[in-house]
Amino acid sequence: MAEQLSTPEGGDIVYRHRLPVRLWHWANAVAVFVMLMSGLMIFNAHPHLYWGQYGANYDHSWLDITPGHLRIGPLTIPTPHVLGVRAGGRIVAFPPWATLPSHYDLAGARQWHFAFAWLLVVPGLCFLLWGFVRRHFWRDLAPSRAELTPRHLWHDVRDHARLRFPTGEAARRYNILQKIAYGTVIFVLLPGVVLTGLTMSPSMDAAWPWLLDLFGGRPSARSIHFLCAMGLAAFILIHLLMVVLAGPINEVRSMITGRYRLPREKAE
C-alpha cells in the first residue's frame, strides 16, 4: 500500500475496495436481480398489499395493481402498457420482461427466489461479520458528525444535482450521500427483506413468533418486504446511473480489481 504514504492526487491509482467488499458486491449483483425479478413474479399471483394480521380479496388493501391501474391508498394512477398488462392470456401486475420466469409460473418463481436467497443471506452474513470485525463499517461507512450537519448535507446534495463529483484525495472516501445510501442498503433494506421474507413462512412464524410481533402480521410483513424491495430497486437505478456518470470503466474496474483512478481536478 505504498500509495497511501504520500497524499494521492487526481490521476493516481489507489487501492479502494478490499476483496470481501468486491466479492460481496458481485454476489449481491446476481442475487438481488434474481430476487427482484422472481419476487415480481410472486407478487403477480396476488397483486394486493394489506396491513395487519390478515388480508385477502375482500379485505381492505392499501395497494392494488389492477388492469392498467396502480392504486396506492386513495390515489389511483393509470399505468397502461406498464403495470396490469395482458400477457399469455392473463392479466399480470408486472410485465413479462420484468419477471423471472417471464411467463406466469408461481412455483418456478418461488424456486428461484428461495434458491438465490441463499446467495443473498450467506455472503451477506459473512460480509456483516467481516465489516464489524475489521471495522470497515466504522472506518468507511459511519458518517462523521461534521458530515451530518445540514450545511454539509445540502452542499453534497447540490453538488450531486450539478453532477459535480469529488476529485483527487476527496474521491478516495465515500461522500456522505454514499454513506447514507450504502448504510441504508446494508443495515435497513437488506435485513428488512430477509426478516420480512422469513415472516411470510408459516413454519418460521411458528418457530420465531417474534417475527410477527416485529412486523405486525404476515400481510404487514409482505407489504414491508415489497417496500424494501422497491427501495433496493430504486437504489440500484440510482447506483447504476451514478456509475455511468462517474466514469463506468474506472468504477467497474475498481469493483473488480479494487484499483481506482482518482478523478482529476477540473481546471476552473
Add this chain to the structure above:
Amino acid sequence: MIRLSRRRLIGSLGAGAGGLLLSGCDRIGASQTGQALLDLGEKATFSAQRIVTDRAALAPEYAASDMSPFFRTNGNRDPGTPEYAAHVADGFADWRLAVDGLVARPLSLSLTQIRNLPRRTQITRHDCVEGWSAIGQWTGLPLGMLLKQAGLRSSARYIVFHCADSFGSRPYYESIDLIDAFHPQTILAWAMNGQTLDVGHGAPLRLRVERQLGYKQAKYVMGVEAVASLAGIGGGKGGFWEDVSGYQWYAGI
C-alpha cells in the same frame, strides 16, 4: 501475477453472472442442470428450516377479534360429483373416513364417530401460496390421535390424504411427513367459525396442517393412508399442485 489471475477470475465471474442474468434465466430454469441447482436450493431451505426450528413449535393462534370478517373460498368450491351431491343431500349420514395403508388396524369412521372423538379448537392463519392470508377458527380431531388409534407401522413415512374433489380427471390429494402429522395443531376439521364445515370450505372434513401453506389444507378428505413412499401416488410428487404446477412439496416456506 497473483493479482492478475485474481483479477481475471473475478472478472470472468462477473461476466458469467451478467450472462446468466441476460441470456435467459428461463432456459436455465428449464434445463436439467438449472433445475437440479434450484432443487438443491429448495432442499437446503427445507433442511435449514427443520434444523433451526423447533419441530413441535405451535403456529400462532389468534383471538376471536383477529378473525377475518369473511374467509374466502378458493380452489375447488364444490367437488360437483353426483356421489358428493348425494352426501350433501343427506347431511353426510353415510359418509365414512377410511384410514388404511401401513396401519395395524384399518378404520372406517362415520362423521358422528369422528365428532365424538377428542377435538381441538384453534384460531389460526391460513396462508395461501399466492400471498393472501385469512384467520379462522377450526374444530376437529387431532390427526395424531387417529393415527395412534389405527396403529402406524414402523415402515410408514408419510400420510396421504385422498379427497372427493378433482380437477378434470385428476383427484385432489396431499401428503405430509410424520413430523407434521403428529403435530398437535394438525387436525381433521369438521367445524369452522363455530359452524359445521360448509361445502365451500371442504365439508365434511378438511385437513388443517398449520405451519404449511394453503394447498396442503386438503378439503373433502375421504381417506387417510399411511405410506412408505410417495412414488406411484398421483404424479409421484406428493400432492395435486406439486404434480401439476411444480409447487414445493414442503409448504412451510
